[in-house]
Amino acid sequence: MDFTHEFPILSTGRIHMNHAGVAPLTARARDAMAAYARDACAHMGTEAHNGWFARIAEIRASIGAYLNASADEIAFVKNTTQGLQIVANSLTWNPGECIVVEQTTFPANWYTWKSLEQRHGVRVLEWPERNHRYELDDLEQLLRDNNVRLVSLSAADFATGFHHDLAACGQLIKQAGALYCIDAIQVLGAFPIDVEACQADFLSADSHKWLLGPEGAGLFYARRSRYAEMNDFHSGWIGRKNFMDFDQRPAPPDDTARRFEEGCLNIGGVLGLGASLDVLLECGAAEVERRLRHNRAVLVEGLGELGWELVSPPDSAHSGGTASVRHPAIDAQTAAQRLDEAGILCAARNGLLRFSGHFYQPEEQLHRVIEAVAALAR
Numbered sequence: 001m002d003f004t005h006e007f008p009i010l011s012t013g014r015i016h017m018n019h020a021g022v023a024p025l026t027a028r029a030r031d032a033m034a035a036y037a038r039d040a041c042a043h044m045g046t047e048a049h050n051g052w053f054a055r056i057a058e059i060r061a062s063i064g065a066y067l068n069a070s071a072d073e074i075a076f077v078k079n080t081t082q083g084l085q086i087v088a089n090s091l092t093w094n095p096g097e098c099i100v101v102e103q104t105t106f107p108a109n110w111y112t113w114k115s116l117e118q119r120h121g122v123r124v125l126e127w128p129e130r131n132h133r134y135e136l137d138d139l140e141q142l143l144r145d146n147n148v149r150l151v152s153l154s155a156a157d158f159a160t161g162f163h164h165d166l167a168a169c170g171q172l173i174k175q176a177g178a179l180y181c182i183d184a185i186q187v188l189g190a191f192p193i194d195v196e197a198c199q200a201d202f203l204s205a206d207s208h209k210w211l212l213g214p215e216g217a218g219l220f221y222a223r224r225s226r227y228a229e230m231n232d233f234h235s236g237w238i239g240r241k242n243f244m245d246f247d248q249r250p251a252p253p254d255d256t257a258r259r260f261e262e263g264c265l266n267i268g269g270v271l272g273l274g275a276s277l278d279v280l281l282e283c284g285a286a287e288v289e290r291r292l293r294h295n296r297a298v299l300v301e302g303l304g305e306l307g308w309e310l311v312s313p314p315d316s317a318h319s320g321g322t323a324s325v326r327h328p329a330i331d332a333q334t335a336a337q338r339l340d341e342a343g344i345l346c347a348a349r350n351g352l353l354r355f356s357g358h359f360y361q362p363e364e365q366l367h368r369v370i371e372a373v374a375a376l377a378r
Contacts, residue, residue, distance in 0.1 A: 083204025095121030161322025217269030
């Protein structure tokens with residue numbers, strides 16, 4: 001099935017190879033957000049709310065199905081960081097407890113937990129990176145030798161695209177009796193994550209990367225069985241039972257993940273997220289992955305012939321949609337700037353030139369990227 005009509009970026013002449021950064025919106029997300037704006041202009045007060053919230057309930061259910069979770073375990077958040085901070089601030093921490101993150105994790109998954117050290121006396125431990133990879137033996141040792149309360153992993157590394165075996169990580173984490181949190185922004189949309197299969201307790205992701213949605217509209221999963229361990233720090237007025245009864249005080253937190261939605265939602269953003277998710281679901285997770293992996297393979301082969309070394313994992317078990325490369329004679333930052341001038345948007349991360357295309361891009365675009373990279377040496 002052809003989805004090119006869903007992506008206005010394809011008609012601009014520019015090639016977007018930075019979905020691991022900020023992705024272009026789908027036409028469907030644009031239209032959903034524009035329709036919301038028109039409705040908000042044309043209706044008084046809350047006249048249009050019922051329609052919006054009926055659609056949001058559908059989106060909540062779609063996200064739940066995409067993650068193999070219940071719709072009642074899904075909340076909407078502003079961004080990935082907010083979801084992580086909900087976990088950090090809703091649990092009761094004891095001095096001496098440890099939190100494990102990757103050595104090269106994105107700052108959002110580092111600052112959130114480091115901020116707990118001074119306030120609660122916990123320690124943040126780093127899972128060491130070895131040649132741009134993470135070995136399960138190292139995680140197992142950290143879990144064995146320390147009082148680990150929680151492990152918070154980036155599903156894929158933002159610079160190299162190294163993709164964890166999330167189920168294998170979950171098995172080790174659960175055997176150690178620890179909680180499992182996933183920063184999923186670098187995977188969701190490229191590949192689904194089954195929270196049951198990997199035994200995740202929490203997951204957070206904004207929609208503006210591989211999910212092809214707008215910034216500021218994210219999703220948060222919290223396993224229902226964990227709610228009893230979590231305080232109501234993040235339960236505002238909307239997160240309460242019978243929240244429209246303004247005279248009922250105090251009201252307990254809702255029994256669903258809506259308890260984490262503190263106040264009014266970013267309605268337009270959530271509608272845009274839902275519209276882009278519909279595109280991905282219509283294509284089908286397996287087909288999205290097949291096309292994405294094919295496009296990546298074409299690009300990797302072409303760049304390799306030009307002398308660029310692939311630093312991202314070559315094996316499908318640990319590779320995602322990202323291909324990060326380096327060249328002995330070409331600076332990555334300079335290369336990214338020159339490619340941008342040529343109409344190709346990619347990124348330089350940690351001294352690597354990072355390409356992150358998506359499933360909808362025609363193969364012809366990949367050959368144009370390879371030709372442009374070849375021109376750098378000339």
